[in-house]
Amino acid sequence: MGLMDQYQCPRGRQGRSVAKRMNREHEALTIWGLTHVKIMSDDVILDVGCGGGKTINTLAKLAPAGKVFGIDHSVDMVDYSNKMNKKLIEKNRVQIIEGTVEKMSFPNDYFNLVTACETYYFWSSFSDALKEIKRVLKPCGRLLLVNEMVQDTVYEVENAKLIEETHVCLIPLKEIQNVMQSVGFVGVKIFTKDQSPWNAIIAQKPS
Ligand SMILES: C[S@@+](CC[C@H](N)C(=O)[O-])C[C@H]1O[C@@H](n2cnc3c(N)ncnc32)[C@H](O)[C@@H]1O
Numbered sequence: 001m002g003l004m005d006q007y008q009c010p011r012g013r014q015g016r017s018v019a020k021r022m023n024r025e026h027e028a029l030t031i032w033g034l035t036h037v038k039i040m041s042d043d044v045i046l047d048v049g050c051g052g053g054k055t056i057n058t059l060a061k062l063a064p065a066g067k068v069f070g071i072d073h074s075v076d077m078v079d080y081s082n083k084m085n086k087k088l089i090e091k092n093r094v095q096i097i098e099g100t101v102e103k104m105s106f107p108n109d110y111f112n113l114v115t116a117c118e119t120y121y122f123w124s125s126f127s128d129a130l131k132e133i134k135r136v137l138k139p140c141g142r143l144l145l146v147n148e149m150v151q152d153t154v155y156e157v158e159n160a161k162l163i164e165e166t167h168v169c170l171i172p173l174k175e176i177q178n179v180m181q182s183v184g185f186v187g188v189k190i191f192t193k194d195q196s197p198w199n200a201i202i203a204q205k206p207s
Pocket residue numbers: 007008009010022023026048049050051052053055071072073074077099100101102116117118119122123124
């Protein structure tokens with residue numbers, strides 16, 4: 001497996017070094033994305049495709065009386081995230097499990113917020129994943145997607161090599177909004193950062 005394949009399902013020693021790098025390189029993007037949602041101190045939050053676990057750590061600080069769960073289909077990322085969040089796990093403030101976003105073991109109506117940073121590109125079915133996220137969200141619960149890649153005519157051309165090498169499947173922002181609405185999310189809002197491909201999309205499960 002080449003280095004660029006590692007973003008889809010980081011594994012082994014190379015996967016761990018990718019996790020370390022993602023924790024560092026995605027932090028500013030994630031913090032920018034999180035400015036678009038209000039987080040209550042007792043929120044129950046799920047981070048899907050949690051990778052190296054840095055976002056879980058950030059979320060646990062933003063919801064000090066709540067609980068943060070993580071899920072990733074790479075067992076090596078679950079191990080890495082568990083080590084990164086060891087103290088919070090000991091305090092029962094964080095729990096990380098192996099699994100796929102398309103079929104999760106969490107109960108219905110469980111989370112106030114689901115976050116997904118730099119991961120939708122790899123989901124086997126975007127609409128199935130969204131349906132599953134909607135199932136585990138409480139009524140009025142919110143989904144936040146945060147991405148540093150975008151499908152538009154400029155980014156797609158300038159970054160064609162990176163897109164090919166990382167096997168990302170980019171979906172235009174308008175289509176992301178349409179699919180979210182078609183599976184029953186409401187209040188979909190798209191935020192973009194000036195002079196950058198960064199984007200954040202928020203959607204809400206109806207009451
Ligand atoms: C590019 S990494 C991003 C990791 C982290 N969210 C971040 O921002 O640093 C993508 C992560 O999503 C996970 N992933 C991809 N597809 C998944 C799926 N269908 N279900 C669960 N995890 C998935 C990968 O294993 C990987 O850890």
